[in-house]
Structures are given as C-alpha cells and as structure tokens.
Amino acid sequence: MADKRTSIDEPEMTGEQKKVLEKYSAESRYRNFSNKTVAIIVSALAIFLSLYHMYTSYFGTPVTLQHRSLHVAVILALVFLLYPPFKKASRTKLPWYDILFTLMAFSTTVYIFVDYLGIVNRGGMPNTYDLIFGGMLVILVLEAARRVTGWGLPVLGILFLLYGLFGREMSGIFRHRGYTWDEIVNFMYVTTEGVYGTAIGVSATYIFLFILFGAFLSKSGMGQFFNDLAMAIAGQTKGGPAKVAVIASGFLGSINGAAVANVVTTGSFTIPLMRKIGYSRNFAGAVESAASVGGQILPPIMGAAAFIMAEMLGIPYSQIVLAALLPALLFYLGIIVQIHLRATKLGLKGISKDNLPQVMDVLKERGHLLIPLMFLMYMLFFSGRTIIFSAFLTIIVTVIVAMIRKTTRMSVKDILDALENGARMAVSVAVACASVGLVVGIATMTGFGLKLANGIVTLGGESLFLTLVFTMIACIVLGMGLPSIPTYIITATMAAPALVSLGIEPLVAHLFVFYFGLFANITPPVALAAFAAAGISGGDQMKTGFVSLKLAIAGFIVPYMFVYNHSLLLIDTSFVDGTLVVITAVAGVIMLGTAAEGYLFTYMNPVVRLVLFGGSLLFMNPNVIQDVIGFSIIAIVWFWQWQKAKKHGNMEPDESARTTS
Template sequence: MDQRREEPAVNVERAEKYDKELRYRRFDSLLATLAVYVIAVALSLYHLYAAAFPVFSAHQHRALHLAGILALAFLLYPATSGASRTRLPLYDLALAALGVAVNLYIVLGYAGIVARGTSNYNTTDLVFAAVTIVLVLEAARRLMGWGLPALCILFLLYGYLGRIIPSEIFRHRGYALDDMAAYMYMGLEGIYGTPLGVSANFIILFIIFGAIMMKTGLGAFFNDLALALAGRAKGGPAKVAVISSGFMGSINGSALANVVSTGAFTIPLMKRIGYRPNFAGAVEASASVGGQVLPPIMGAAAFIMAETLGISYATVVLAGVLPALLYYLAVITQVHLRADRMGLVGLPAAEVPRIKEIMKERGHLLFPLLFFIYMLFFAGVSLAYAAFWTIIVSLVVAQLRASTRLGVRELLDALESGARLTISVALACAAVGLIVGIAALTGFGLKLANAIVAVGGEVLFFSLIFTMLAAIMLGVGLPSIPAYIITVTVAAPALVELGVEPLTAHFFVFYFGIFANLTPPVALAAFAASGLSGGSPMRTGFIALKLAIAGFIVPYMFVYSDALLLSNAEGLEALPVAATAIVGVLMLAVAVEGYLFSTVAWPLRALLAAAAILMLNPNFLTDAAGITVAFAVLLWQWRKGRREQEESAPAKEPAR
C-alpha cells in the first residue's frame, strides 16, 4: 500500500492575508500558465547547472539571476491588490521583457561595461541603469509593500543631497544622480552586490532543495516524528508544534510558510486537548520564527552573514547551534509549564505513530541532511557545490521507496516552486543593495557608528540597546533579510568599535531582525497563526512575544560571553558557559510563565528574572548567585506544590 501522506493543507485565502508571496496570479490562459512555468523551471535548472559548472562572471551570473526574477515578478504579481489575478495585462508583459533586457545588456555587453567602469559610462548605460533601479523598486513594492522601496528612495536622496544636510556628522559631498545610477548598476557594490550574489549563488539552491524535500513528504515525516517523540507527553501537541516547526524552519527558512503549513496540522491538535486559541497560535508562531536561527540551513540571512564576513558557512552554522537550542529549550519549557498548570494531558496512544514505523517508511529522507552536514564540515568544497550535490542526493534517496518517489512532473513542480519562492528573497536582496551601495559610497555606516558610540558614551550595553531597537523597528516594517542587512551595515560597526567580535555583532543583529516577526503591532508570524487558530491577532502576538523571550535575551548572553557561539570557543570553554546559560533560560521561562509545581508569586518571579539577567555576563559571583536563586526557588516551589497536593487530596476514612 502506498503510504505517501500529503503535506498539511494550507488555507490559501487566510495565508494570503499575511503573506504577499502567495498572492500571485493563477492564469485562465493555459499558454500564460505554461510560459511562466517554463521560465521558472528554466531559472532553477540554470542555477543548478551554474552551481556545478560556473560559466559566467559574478556580475553576469547575478544579472541572469535578476533577469529571471524580474520576469517572474511582473508576470506573477499584479500592480495593485484590485487588479486581475487571472489575466496578464500587456504593461506587465512589457515590464517583464524590460526586466530581462536590462540584465541581458550586462551579460552580453560585459566586456564594454568592465572597460568603462562606473565612471566612464555612456548614455545607454545610464538609461539601462535608471530603468533597472525603477524596475527593482516596483517589483519589491508589489511583493513587500512600500516599506523597503521607500527606505531605498530615502537613501538615494541622502546620497544626492548630502552636502545640504544640516548635521555635520551625516553631511557628505553629495553625488550626482548619473554617478549614483552608474555605481548601482555597473559594479558589484549596488544592486548586484553581495546580497544579490548570495541569492544567486546559495539561497535559490537551498530553496530548491527545500521544495524538492517537501515534495518527497519531508514535512509529513517531521510532523509524524515530532508526534511520535512528544505526542503522548503532557501537553503533547504543543511540544509537537515546537519540534516539528523547528525541524521545518531549519529547512525552509521562512517563518510565514512554516506557520501556515505546520500550523494547519498542529494548531487544531493543541486546541483539541485544551490549549486556548491565542496560546496555540502563539506556540506555532514562536516555534516557526525560531527555525530561521536553527542549523543546519537556517534562514537566508545566515548565507549573507557568511559572505559579508568572508567566513565559511560552516562557521556560521556552528556558531548558531547553542543559541538556537537555548531558544527552543525556553519555548518548550514554557509550553510544559502551561500544560502542567492547566492539567493537560497528551494524545491517546492510538493516535501517536511509532518511531520505528516512521523511520522505516521515511527515515531515509534524513540522509540528504546528514550528507549536507558532511559536505559542509568535512568535504572542503564550496557551499554552492555542497548544495548542488545535496540536491542530487535528495533526488536519488527519494527514489528508494514508493511513498517518497518523485515522478518527472513532481520534480518539475518542485523546480517551479523553488524559483517562485526565491522571488521575494532575491528582490529584497537587490533592493537592499541600493541601501548598502549608498552606505558604502557616503560612509554612512561609519558615520552612524560614530554617532551611536557618542550617544552611548562608549558603554557597550547602551549601544546594544540602540542596535536592538533599530533591528526591531526595521524588522517590524521590512522582511528579515533587508532588516538584517541594513542594521548590520549601519549599526554593527559601532559594536565592533566597542570590542565586539564581528561574527558576534552580526549574530546579535540577525536575532533581533528575525524576532521582529513576533513584535506587535506588526507581528506577521503571530497574525498568520491567529488566522489558523481563530484567536485574536494582537493577543496572539503578545503571547508569542512572551514565549520567545529567550530570543531577546540570548543575544545579550553571547555578546558578553561569545563562547556561546561555539565557533568562537576554544576547547571545552563553552561547557560551563552553556551550563549557566541553560540555567538562565530555564529561570527566565519560569519567571515568564509564573508556574513551577505551583503558582509562583510575583516577588519570586521578579527574583528569578533578575537572577537570569545577572547571568548575562558570566562570572563566578553572578553565576553562583543565579544558581543559588534557581535552587532555592525550585526547592520552595516543590515543597509548596507538595503541600497543595496534600491539602487538595480527599481525606482518608478512618479505619474501623
């Protein structure tokens, strides 16, 4: 019997409300549908080929990548929310063709562009440059709203009007529009800079890998495995949500996609055993967002981090392991404490699959992930090459059983899905390249770093607070990738100047840019989860914020003790730091949830929170104080819980 189980169904209409990527056209015309399908599949095939056999220069390769992305963006996404989503207007067809043309100009005329450089441009160069900038901004607006394009325009104005800015700190000599346009188009510092390069070289490959693995039933495998591991435990479905969303998020790197896919499976289970709708949605949202910081693949920003810092992706992955595990430990601890408080039980044994049967049927799907880890840490090959062979291995492994085997049509569908899911990421990278380019041209990052240091009085903690607020504010209005890139560009230099290691500074920004997805008033991941749970969007957001509290504390921990980022640790240095960090996040979870064997009084909650914060800067005294407080509260709560149980137990009848 074919035991292939379909991926959890997604309520498309509800998901579209929060995720603009899903608002693409479904054409009435078979010809239009086929044309877009062929373009998407061709784009994926090109990138697979280029990963193994690179044939173009970096600039040409990025231009071909952007050509396909712009074509798909204008073909698939209408200009306005009220425009038809079944028919393609001629102006969008023209814009798609123009998006291809301006990039083919770079590919075909590359020798001339290199010879002229960004200073000896001609009129044709300027026309194509201006058109490219407009197309990138318009395509980004269609998928992400006005936030990112507006910020890009502000930076372009800053570059042009620099000499009339009142503040001496931020004033500069100003640049002509022609010079800025050429700089953004004809070199590798603007649109075609590092962010787009990462999208073209790595991100699309891992999105394709994720799309292929989802077609094999990996999502259902993760759900079943999590169900087998935690389904029967106290509050089991909520723990299943945390585990399965962590698994899924580490592969697809998209919080919203994770919410609407795994949430369709886990949220009804949580509600069924007694979790309230707001809490059920919050659990799914906080677990899904955390997937972007969980190795081995993490979110797209992690690839950009490695490329920007000039370090291997394996170093970034190793650094991300312990902070991510601390985050998930805090979430699952709060989930357990809530279940204990409410007296919730797990699922019946009959509804929980057996691990042996799951591994027998689909356990082989884990092999590509293990293969990727081997290629990443031990094979000594490039990340693109590792991604290429991981995709090949995943296709071969999927053929081992009928329940996971892919036919030609399913493989083509995965390639089409991979290209389509890359559109928003690539456009964000291209658009943010304008901001990075202006920052490099004007020295804005260094100017802002000096301003932050001046305002913070060279006190690291104040600079961390300013950087956190900047990342959260950008993350509320922008996708996590541009939020990370912009904050790193303009704020991370200040942290480095104050003695923070570059990798640590980048991780600090990385975390807050991602967890802004849970920060009201625009907590998109929580709002999407509330749509599935039937709860209040804002209330779900605030509960998700509480569940994710460790995501806002752990970054401070690894700044003050960067041994938590294992790639910065020497020998066994990370062990005592990890031990105290575990105690700290457990204390934090109890303080937030307010329950441990029994209700925790507010004074004790405040004491636990204060002790947890003291352990941010590890040293013997603060660690000893924190552990002492934790042990004392544990003992007090255990005795209090025992006493309450004895008082509530029915009195025994006296013996006759």
C-alpha cells in the same frame, strides 16, 4: 490501526488558509493563469532559472556582473508575470503592461551581455544607454519589491535614494557631499556594489540553490516526515501538540526560512490540536509563530542567513553554524519550558498514544529522507568542496534517495514541479536582495552605515550595555515588516559596526543584530508571523504578538549572553569551559522561562518571579560568584515552591493567600 493515527499530511491548502497566507504574506498573492499557454511559458521560465543555477553550480558561472544581472532579470520577469500590481487586479489574466515590464527586465541583462567590454572600459564614465538601462533597473526593482514584499522595502529604498541625492542639504553627522542621479544610477547598475552587490550575489549562488534543495525535500515528503516524527516523539507528553509545533516548525523553518508560510502550513494542523487539548487561542497562535520565526536561527541552514553571513564576514560557513547552534537550542528550550509549565498548570494532557505514529514506523517509512541532510552535512563540513557544488550534489542525492520507497519516489512531473516551485520560492528573497542593494549601495556611497554606527555609540556613551540596547532597538525598527534576509543585510551593514567599534568580534556582532532583526516578525505593532497565527487560531492579533514575545524571551536575552560570554558560541573554548557554559546557560534559560510563566509546582507571586528573573540574568556574564548566587536562587525557589505545592496544591496566588489567612 495506522489510518486512525494523527499525522500531518501535506494536502493542498484550503481556501481559508490561502486567504490567511495572502493577507500577511504579499509573496503568496500570485496569479493562476486561465490561459494555458501563458501558464506553460511562466513554468518554463521558472524551470529554466533553476536549471541555469544547477548548471552554473557544477560548471561555473559567467563573469560576476553578467551572472548576477541574468539572475535579477529572470527574477524580475517572474515577478511581473506572476504578481498583479494591486490586490484587486485580475489573477487570471496577464495585462499588456506586465508583458512590457517583463521585456524591460530582460533588456537590462541583454545590454550587459552585449556591451560588457564597453561597460568595463568606460570604468565609471557612463554613456546614455548605461543611464537609460540603469534607471530602468532601479524603477523595476522598486516596483517588483512593492508587489512581492509590500511597501516596506521600496519606501526604504526610495528614502535612501533621496538621501543620496539631497544629503548635502542635511546638517549634522548625516550630511554628505551629495550625488547626482547619473552617479547613483551608474553605481547601482554597472558595479557590483549596488543592485548587483553582495546581497544579490549570495542570492544568485547559495540562497537559490538551498531554496531549490528545500523544494525537492518538500516534494519528496520531508515536511510530512518531520511532522510525523515530531508527533511520535512529543505528541503524548504534557501539552504534546504545542511541543510538536515547536519541533516541526523549527525543522522546517531552518530549511525554508519562510516564517509566515510555516505558520500557515504547519499551524493549520497544530493550532487546532493545541486548542483541542485546552490551550487558549492566543497562546496556541503564539507558540506556532515563535517556533516558525526561530527556525531561521537554527542550524544547519538557518533559512540561508548563514551563507550570507559567511560571505559578508569572509569566514567558513561551518564556523557560523557551530557558533549559532547553542544559542538556537537555548531559544527553543525557553519556549518548551513555558509550554510544559503552562500544560502542567492547566492540567493539559497530550494525545493518546494509540492515535500517534510510532517512531520506528515513521523512520521505516520515510527515515531514508534524512540521508540527503546527512550527505549535505558531510559535504559542507568534511568534503572540502564549495558550498554551491555541495548543494548541487545534495539535490541530485535527494532525487536518488527518494526513489528508495514508492511513497517518496518522484516522477518526472514531480521533478519539474520542484524545479518550478524552487524558482517561485526564490523570487521573494531575490527581489528583497535586489532592493536592499539600493539601500546598501547608498549607505556605501555616503558612509551612512558608519555614521549610524557612530551615532549609536555616541548615544550609548561608550557603555557596552547601552550600546547593545540601542542597537537592539534599531534592529527591531529596521526589521519591522521586512523579510528576514534583507533585514539581516541592512542591520549587518548599519548596526553591527557600532558593536564592532567597541571591540566585539564581528561574528558575535552579526549574530546579535540578526537575532533582533529577525524577532521583529513577532514584535508588535508589526508582528506578521504572530498576526498570521492569530488569523488561524481566531485569537487577538496584538495579544498573540505579546504572548509570542513572552515565549521568545530567551531569544531577547541569549544575544546579550553571548556578547558578554563568547564561550556560548563555542568560540576558542575548551571542552571543560564549554560544558560549564552550557550548564549555566541552560539553568539561566530554564529560570527565565519559569519566571515568564509564573509557575513551578504551583503558582508564583510577582516578587518570586522577579527574583527568579533577576537570578537568570546573573548567568549572562561568566563569574563564579554570580553563578553560585544564581544556583542558590534556583535551589531556594525550587524548595519553596515545592513545599508550597505540598501544602496548598495547584492554586492561584490569591487562593493560597486566603487559605493561609
């Protein structure tokens, strides 16, 4: 019987899936060497990097500049060894110039290790070698970013370098005194404010280890466990496959933070299932893309963004996770509401119970894989140990726990594969963090971030709402085509200060910009996650993007809610107040989802949808009168639609009008 049940296994990607992933994710276009010796060397380098980070997480790191430079050097070397310079370049052979780039990458860290005392003693007075190796590093970072992430980040980096060089020629608030190339290179190379700044510091500590943790979980079969558990829980409900996509993609997205990769891997199974039960191509692709992107706002891992936020704000990781939990759940509630109503409207059923795994069977087979996650939560919240030490121990626990059952047990080869895969998965994030160091470095030197923040506040005319709107637009524009982590770092540096200057708590401001920078991935015209989903579903790219926006509408409203009502982040709130906030927020999101779908018991006309949408906005700002009005609107619309459904049944609005007349 079990072999007939629907289950999401983790097979090798098909050729078609790989093409879709490579089309929308530059980081997936890596080489597969025909020369086994070269392949072994590259694998050994990746494994070395993973072991180095595990070693330093337990025994401690070298001095900051050396540690970060070694991390960047090995990452850059892996880029030039794994990623061809152009789409049509050979994927099986390693050209001489990439070997040269690899050696140049290593030379930048060798120089720092050899002459570290000299660099420190010169204190901002660079010598010729400092400038040579620094200039080399800047060029290598830009080229590596181009190969791995596409043109977005390197172009942004070049524009900021030009701004640093020629800002004195500008007029208005963005004019600055100007810096020489030597000053810029020195700042980027031998300080911890440029390429080796906070972004790469977090990459070299928290991010790498948690990506490695995700690689070990994946090797143990955690992905299949999440998917099978989602199938067992939601598969038989109305629109079951769509709800499965939401649950599974949310779980996986929180751990690995790779929206496009999640769309392709999970979506290759869930999208055809959604199509099979009756969802349209565009809607099926939109569900998968919205759910995959949302994983990065979902605790506990949040795609590693929580660790960067903790570092930038100087507050405990646990505080960020607690604050982010309710808004993330509201985001997913908004998607689930629309999925359920769409299934009800179209009369879509779930998957037959006989073809689904049972919850207890899934837990019995792989439920022990939850132990590492529970252990991680204990270490992060209650042990008092550092985040990186907690991550190190959790990786060890994962290997041990996986041995409990044969189906999850990892061989030595599996462990080596996990070490290699972890390093490979970390390459794109680390390169993005290094290149964003150029942007943040120039912003720090020139004060650009503060000037942009002042500009946003000026446009908003001291109005909080208008400032929020302009900040949202700035974050979406900055986030288009960029990976989520550098997007957050850029928006936190340049846009969040505008909100803080109006008295908004820094954590609230950072979560606000993080949401909108992230949702650029499903915001046309550059909606990479939605485009990848359309590649699988066969739908229209732009239409899939706009449907994704509609499904994710709660994600565009909830940030405004927690700006106006900090209790939504469970910050300094009592149990009673927190409960009331949860109730009103849930009511508001359900209203919002219902208005977006235009259906409750029966079809809604545009006026009712508009009234319901307006009612949902009343819950944004805590106010007894607004809450009473909001709940009154819910009651009236609910009763009216129920009566209308009793009288006319499930009909389109125009059909109902004809029947009435």
